[in-house]
Amino acid sequence: MRRVAVRLRRGVAVILAAVPCVALAQTRAAAAHLGGGGDIAVSLGRIVASLVVCIIIAALAILLLRQRSGRIDLRGVLARIEPGARVIEVVETRRLNPQADACVLRHAGHEYLVILQPGASHVLSDRVIAVTGAPADDSA
Numbered sequence: 001m002r003r004v005a006v007r008l009r010r011g012v013a014v015i016l017a018a019v020p021c022v023a024l025a026q027t028r029a030a031a032a033h034l035g036g037g038g039d040i041a042v043s044l045g046r047i048v049a050s051l052v053v054c055i056i057i058a059a060l061a062i063l064l065l066r067q068r069s070g071r072i073d074l075r076g077v078l079a080r081i082e083p084g085a086r087v088i089e090v091v092e093t094r095r096l097n098p099q100a101d102a103c104v105l106r107h108a109g110h111e112y113l114v115i116l117q118p119g120a121s122h123v124l125s126d127r128v129i130a131v132t133g134a135p136a137d138d139s140a
Contacts, residue, residue: 067074091104091111101116106129113125 063072063074066072087107089106091106093101093103096102096115099118103114103116105112105114109128111127111129112123115122115124
């Protein structure tokens, strides 16, 4: 009886030792069959783009955490960033027909009446304006 128990234990030990080897061989065979065993077809551009996106997300997370902890005033930083002064001002735009618009533009003390069409633009008038924005008297 004792010999049977010893043989049974040895048999179970051999089977338990062989199970990982069989499982490993099966997974290798399945991986080679399913994946084809070739290289990964991911372009370098996609990898770099993913890295850039992850860095941007991490930077935004750091800014958010610092703002929440009181180390940085994000609203104050964003308020200091001012857009540049505009050089061209669109005073008025009117649609003349489906392909043409009439626009009044101001730039550097001049006011222009412009007709805009697909592929073309025409300046109809150009006059000097005063500092207040009213047209200057050109008769002098």
